[in-house]
Amino acid sequence: MNEEVTKEEKKWFKTLLSYAKGSGGRLCISVIFSMASLISGLVPYYCVYRILDVYIAGSADRGLVLHFCLIAFFAYLVKVICFGISTGISHYVAFNVLEGLRVKVSDVFLKAPLGEVYRHSIGEIKSVIVDKIEDIEPPLAHVVPEGAGHILLPIVCFIALAAVDIRAALGALLALPLGLIFMMLTFKLSGKNMTKYQEANAGMSSMIVEYVEGIEVIKAFGKAGVSYEKFAGSIRDYRDFVIEWLESTWITMKLAFALMPATLLGVVPVSILLVRKGSMTISEMALAVMLAMSMVISMAKIEVFSNGLRQMQYTVLEIQKFLNIESLPEPENEKLPDSYTIELSDVHFTYDDEEGEVLHGIDLTMKEGSFTALVGPSGGGKSTVAKLIARFWDAGSGSITIGGIDIRDMKVTSLANIVSFVTQDNFLFSRSIKENIRLGRPGASDEEVMRAAEAACCDEFIRKLPDGYDTSAGEAGKRLSGGERQRIAIARMMLKNAPIVILDEATAFTDPENETRLQESIANLTKGKTLLVIAHRLSTIKNADNIVVLDNGRVVAEGTQQELMDGCQLYNRMWQAHIGARGWAAGNMAAGQAKEA
Numbered sequence: 001m002n003e004e005v006t007k008e009e010k011k012w013f014k015t016l017l018s019y020a021k022g023s024g025g026r027l028c029i030s031v032i033f034s035m036a037s038l039i040s041g042l043v044p045y046y047c048v049y050r051i052l053d054v055y056i057a058g059s060a061d062r063g064l065v066l067h068f069c070l071i072a073f074f075a076y077l078v079k080v081i082c083f084g085i086s087t088g089i090s091h092y093v094a095f096n097v098l099e100g101l102r103v104k105v106s107d108v109f110l111k112a113p114l115g116e117v118y119r120h121s122i123g124e125i126k127s128v129i130v131d132k133i134e135d136i137e138p139p140l141a142h143v144v145p146e147g148a149g150h151i152l153l154p155i156v157c158f159i160a161l162a163a164v165d166i167r168a169a170l171g172a173l174l175a176l177p178l179g180l181i182f183m184m185l186t187f188k189l190s191g192k193n194m195t196k197y198q199e200a201n202a203g204m205s206s207m208i209v210e211y212v213e214g215i216e217v218i219k220a221f222g223k224a225g226v227s228y229e230k231f232a233g234s235i236r237d238y239r240d241f242v243i244e245w246l247e248s249t250w251i252t253m254k255l256a257f258a259l260m261p262a263t264l265l266g267v268v269p270v271s272i273l274l275v276r277k278g279s280m281t282i283s284e285m286a287l288a289v290m291l292a293m294s295m296v297i298s299m300a301k302i303e304v305f306s307n308g309l310r311q312m313q314y315t316v317l318e319i320q321k322f323l324n325i326e327s328l329p330e331p332e333n334e335k336l337p338d339s340y341t342i343e344l345s346d347v348h349f350t351y352d353d354e355e356g357e358v359l360h361g362i363d364l365t366m367k368e369g370s371f372t373a374l375v376g377p378s379g380g381g382k383s384t385v386a387k388l389i390a391r392f393w394d395a396g397s398g399s400i401t402i403g404g405i406d407i408r409d410m411k412v413t414s415l416a417n418i419v420s421f422v423t424q425d426n427f428l429f430s431r432s433i434k435e436n437i438r439l440g441r442p443g444a445s446d447e448e449v450m451r452a453a454e455a456a457c458c459d460e461f462i463r464k465l466p467d468g469y470d471t472s473a474g475e476a477g478k479r480l481s482g483g484e485r486q487r488i489a490i491a492r493m494m495l496k497n498a499p500i501v502i503l504d505e506a507t508a509f510t511d512p513e514n515e516t517r518l519q520e521s522i523a524n525l526t527k528g529k530t531l532l533v534i535a536h537r538l539s540t541i542k543n544a545d546n547i548v549v550l551d552n553g554r555v556v557a558e559g560t561q562q563e564l565m566d567g568c569q570l571y572n573r574m575w576q577a578h579i580g581a582r583g584w585a586a587g588n589m590a591a592g593q594a595k596e597a
Contacts, residue, residue: 027144030089034149037082038298039156043075045290053283086145094141101133104323111327111412114392120322127205128322132315139305139312147305150298157291157298161267165280168288171266172295182255200241207234267292328394334411337403340418340499340530342366342389347398349384358384359553361398366546368403371531373541375574376550382534385550386502389532390421402500420498426489428480433462434469436488440496448495456491458484490522501526504534538578547571 047068054060105128109117117125161169211231271288274280280288342365349359359381366372374382388395391407400407407415420440428436437449444452450469453459461484465471473479473488480488493501503522535541548558549571557568564571 026089027093030086030093030145031148033082033086033089034145035152037079037086038149038153040075040078040082042153042156042160042291042294044072045287045294047072047075048290049283049287052286053281056282086149087141090141090145091137094137097140098133098137101136101319102129105129105133105319108323108325108327111330112325113328113394114387116325124205127201128319131205132319135315136312139308143305143308143312147302147309150301150305153298154295154302157295161288161291164284164288164291165271165274167274168267168270168280168292171270172292174266182252185252186249197242197245200238204234204238207231328391328412329408330411331409334414335405335409336414337405337410337418339368339403341368341403342500342530342532343401343404344385344389345399345401347385347388347400348396349388349393350396357396357553359388359395362553362555364548364555364558366530366532368530369528370545371526371533371541371543373533373535373544373547374550375535375538375541375547375571376556377570377574380550381553382550383504384553386421386504386532386534389500390419390502391415418498419500419502420493420496421502421504422486422489422493423504426485428473428485428488430472430474432467432470433465433473433488436473437491437495440492440494444495449491452491452495453488455494456487458487458491461487498529500530500532502532502534505536538575 051060051065051068054064109125158169158172161172208231267288271280271285275282275285344362344364347359347362348357350357362381362385364385374385376382387393389400389407391400391412394408402410402415402418410418429439434446434449437452438444440452441448446469450459453462453469462469462471471479473485533541533544541547542561544561546558547561547564549556549564549568551570556570557564559567565575
């Protein structure tokens with residue numbers, strides 16, 4: 001395991017560039033231009049040295065001085081142009097990498113079992129897709145190309161210094177070993193806390209998202225003070241951790257930053273001594289000091305960039321954990337069904353090993369074109385069965401087939417085209433109502449979208465919106481009521497027109513005025529389709545071809561309404577409770593109306 005982690009850590013940069021969509025070569029070009037920019041920046045120093053040399057010698061000529069000034073100007077121009085080209089290319093590569101990473105992470109979540117997705121909080125996922133991936137851009141766009149140039153520049157400067165005088169060159173390195181020692185100590189102390197920092201940052205992000213998303217409930221129950229304190233506490237804990245972490249590396253980091261670039265500490269006294277001895281001219285000393293100052297800038301940049309590179313490494317390895325989430329296995333050569341009978345054979349399923357098994361050997365057949373209803377107490381496994389058919393998870397053991405083909409022998413996208421799934425709480429994207437419905441069939445025309453909306457009884461309320469079908473649904477569809485969101489989701493399902501339809505109490509939030517019409521529309525749409533309905537209001541499924549009663553993850557009975565009334569005590573009790581609840585609600589309404597009269 002440790003060897004695998006080590007190998008992964010060693011190839012992290014190669015992994016990062018694999019998401020650059022073939023732009024890795026461009027990054028090399030960016031590095032070359034960066035090096036050319038920095039090296040051309042040394043030419044003006046040579047020109048100053050030559051001008052100073054002829055001036056001290058008393059042979060300064062206006063034409064010669066102008067000649068070197070023009071060379072220095074054009075060298076500086078080359079430096080600026082090369083730097084601009086380098087950063088332009090590196091930013092292009094960086095944003096390609098960011099796009100590739102975000103698309104890949106999204107694709108991983110799309111293909112992963114829902115259980116794997118639910119293991120991560122919204123804050124953690126948001127932190128990775130938005131913040132952490134964005135954090136890669138500055139180091140990748142600047143650290144890599146500029147860092148390569150700043151590594152080359154001290155080497156070139158050292159060689160140039162050695163050409164002037166090897167003693168001056170060695171003097172530039174006097175403080176370097178001590179600076180490196182403090183830099184390594186800083187990295188060692190910092191590395192111990194980097195993982196904790198990532199966890200603390202993710203925890204704070206999760207708390208912020210939780211607080212914002214739950215603010216309506218917090219205000220409704222008057223818990224603003226307690227909840228805000230919890231929210232503020234997570235931020236304070238994060239602040240305290242970061243401050244403590246910085247304090248632990250403060251001394252070594254400052255000493256490293258002070259000593260690593262301190263080339264002048266050795267070059268200046270050595271050069272003065274050489275001038276006094278006559279081994280070096282004044283102009284050569286000036287050149288040595290200028291070269292040493294160039295090394296100072298590069299050494300300081302290398303320190304900053306090394307920290308950025310280290311941060312990028314941790315970020316990439318953190319993202320890699322998400323990219324390594326196992327996807328639902330897909331066949332190389334898929335099989336597609338010719339018919340749409342659904343069969344579950346001895347299906348067992350567990351969400352979490354600690355919580356134990358949820359489904360215990362489910363055997364169930366839903367014939368093509370039939371209307372099957374799943375009923376039972378809460379927590380009995382109804383929604384789990386439905387989600388396993390849609391392959392949001394894979395069954396622990398047993399098999400689920402459609403038309404005799406195991407759903408694991410179909411690709412996820414193919415199964416998604418076959419199955420329509422509508423739940424009670426449906427998600428709408430922050431796009432127009434029209435585009436939210438069109439998700440059911442992306443190639444559908446506007447007329448087809450509107451016909452689906454009419455069939456789902458939502459055309460009337462849509463046309464009353466400010467921009468009609470072009471009105472935005474708002475973030476997560478919050479501009480619409482629960483019933484309106486549900487009808488939009490049903491319109492989406494109607495537009496998709498898949499041969500298998502799964503409805504999880506799809507009309508739960510629909511107002512009584514539209515419920516009957518909507519039930520009729522769904523009934524007409526699902527004729528000839530394999531229909532599975534998870535029902536809490538038993539009156540909506542009393543005409544089902546087969547009603548399956550689930551309790552504690554087991555099928556306890558199945559049959560028609562009358563058969564279950566006669567032979568299943570659990571169903572009978574549920575029916576009586578349902579009828580009683582309806583009577584109670586109707587009685588209260590009638591009493592209220594009489595009171596108003």
